[in-house]
Amino acid sequence: xxxxxxxxxxxxxxxxxxxxxxxxxxxxxxxxxxxxxxxxxxxxxxxxxxxxxxxxxxxxxxxxxxxxxxxxxxxxxxxxxxxxxxxxxxxxxxxxxxxxxxxxxxxxxxxxxxxxxxxxxxxxxxxxxxxxxxxxxxxxxxxxxxxxx
Numbered sequence: 214x215x216x217x218x219x220x221x222x223x224x225x226x227x228x229x230x231x232x233x234x235x236x237x238x239x240x241x242x243x244x245x246x247x248x249x250x251x252x253x254x255x256x257x258x259x260x261x262x263x264x265x266x267x268x269x270x271x272x273x274x275x276x277x278x279x280x281x282x283x284x285x286x287x288x289x290x291x292x293x294x295x296x297x298x299x300x301x302x303x304x305x306x307x308x309x310x311x312x313x314x315x316x317x318x319x320x321x322x323x324x325x326x327x328x329x330x331x332x333x334x335x336x337x338x339x340x341x342x343x344x345x346x347x348x349x350x351x352x353x354x355x356x357x358x359x360x361x362x
Contacts, residue, residue: 247266248279297310308334315334
């Protein structure tokens with residue numbers, strides 16, 4: 214029964230005209246639901262909510278990141294790359310959008326562009342412990358996709 218109410222609430226929010234979704238409270242509610250959908254593996258609904266949020270506020274980096282992640286999880290790599298690019302523009306010092314774009318590019322067999330994205334990610338890494346995890350992932354991706362493979 215609670216599932217039905219939740220499904221109705223989601224349907225209502227997805228059908229809401231954009232001009233009704235501009236309040237900060239409504240955007241926060243939409244984001245929470247999008248995040249919940251993503252966390253439960255419902256990437257299609259998550260992508261719809263993140264898209265709605267982007268249409269309400271195109272400068273919300275976390276919404277672009279959510280859309281990019283949702284599209285990547287659905288294997289919609291080209292759409293994910295576009296969203297990761299927007300995320301990178303809005304958060305210029307974050308290496309993660311470049312790293313995830315590289316993952317998508319490798320999935321599309323765009324090795325040269327993927328390696329460029331990894332170089333961009335590397336250039337944004339700080340020489341500290343916090344960035345070691347992403348540094349190690351970059352090294353692994355480069356090794357997996359080296360010329361010998």
